Amino acid sequence: MADVIEITQVRSPIGAPQSQRRTLRALGLRRIHQTVTQADRPEIHGMLAKVAHLIEVRRPGDDAPMGLEPGQEPSADEPSADGPSNDHEEAAS
Secondary structure (H helix, E strand, O other), X not given: OOOEEEEEEOOOOOOOOHHHHHHHHHHOOOOOOOEEEEEOOHHHHHHHHHOHHHEEXXXXXXXXXXXXXXXXXXXXXXXXXXXXXXXXHHHHO
């Protein structure tokens, strides 16, 4: 089976530009908390980047979402469990 990703709509597109609403529809998302499975392809990555603030992306079988930020595309490697490093805060202490 090809690589796939699960996409869940977590926020409403009310107030979002029409192009973002159309992108959600093209992904197969119609309502909040709906989950669809799409192929893990560059075309889908571009669509996900456009609506990253409205969705949650995960690989099937994973418990944690991939943690995309708006404008960030999904990648093959998973984010670390520790989250981003805050070395500048430790140096200030």
